[in-house]
Amino acid sequence: MGISCKIIEDLLPLYIDGVCSEESKEVVEEHLSECSRCEDMFRHMKSTCLPKQDVDVNLNEAEALRDLSKKWNRKLLGAMIKGVISTLLLVGGMLLIIYIFVGFKGA
Numbered sequence: 383m384g385i386s387c388k389i390i391e392d393l394l395p396l397y398i399d400g401v402c403s404e405e406s407k408e409v410v411e412e413h414l415s416e417c418s419r420c421e422d423m424f425r426h427m428k429s430t431c432l433p434k435q436d437v438d439v440n441l442n443e444a445e446a447l448r449d450l451s452k453k454w455n456r457k458l459l460g461a462m463i464k465g466v467i468s469t470l471l472l473v474g475g476m477l478l479i480i481y482i483f484v485g486f487k488g489a
């Protein structure tokens with residue numbers, strides 16, 4: 383193999399983040415296929431680092447989404463109440479005008 387486990391250990395975080403060069407990637411992959419100790423370390427690093435970040439991001443996103451939907455619901459409710467009130471006023475006003483008009487005509 384030629385590359386020491388210490389070097390692979392240094393490269394693994396970069397490899398997991400996908401920020402190392404193609405050459406380093408190949409060296410790491412080659413070493414991992416031959417060295418079970420580093421492969422175990424790679425699996426451990428991958429399972430402890432990445433999914434946790436994903437969960438954090440998902441939680442933040444879910445929270446932001448919940449906040450957004452809360453605000454949105456409040457806004458929507460306010461708009462609906464305003465809409466209902468203005469519709470009632472409009473219809474009531476029209477009915478009143480029609481009533482007055484028809485009432486005068488009928489008399």
Ligand SMILES: [Zn+2]
Nearest residue numbers: 387417419420
């Ligand atoms: Zn190794």
